[in-house]
Amino acid sequence: MSEQRIKTAITALQWTLGVVILIEAILFLMPAARHDFASTQMPETVRQILGWGEIIGALLLLIPQTVARGAWFLVGLFAFAIIIHLLHGAYNVGNLVIYSAAAWAIAAEKPSARPVA
Numbered sequence: 001m002s003e004q005r006i007k008t009a010i011t012a013l014q015w016t017l018g019v020v021i022l023i024e025a026i027l028f029l030m031p032a033a034r035h036d037f038a039s040t041q042m043p044e045t046v047r048q049i050l051g052w053g054e055i056i057g058a059l060l061l062l063i064p065q066t067v068a069r070g071a072w073f074l075v076g077l078f079a080f081a082i083i084i085h086l087l088h089g090a091y092n093v094g095n096l097v098i099y100s101a102a103a104w105a106i107a108a109e110k111p112s113a114r115p116v117a
Helices: 003-029 031-038 044-062 064-087 094-109
Strands: none
Touching: 003 031, 003 044, 003 064, 003 094, 031 044, 044 064, 064 094
16 A cells, blocks of 8 residues: 555544544533433543543544644543443443554654644
């Protein structure tokens, strides 16, 4: 695969992941999701941290200068979410694993920000 095709594919993945995570996070923070989350017996704070964290990560992913930071931030956040799910007996983490792999691929491909001199 040519270098240009790889860059195009990673950029498409970046925007797809960013928009999907942003929409999912907003829906997760909506009042209607509070009832479903309450059944997990976890504090409301966990829902707020995960939801707002995903929004911040998705926005960073969509800003060209902060793509790598946003992707690594999302990898960490998804790992945290996977651990929370598994500790509470919720083994349906397939989507989170796929999101993590996509964020990792984006982070690995995009150059990190250069240090300020």
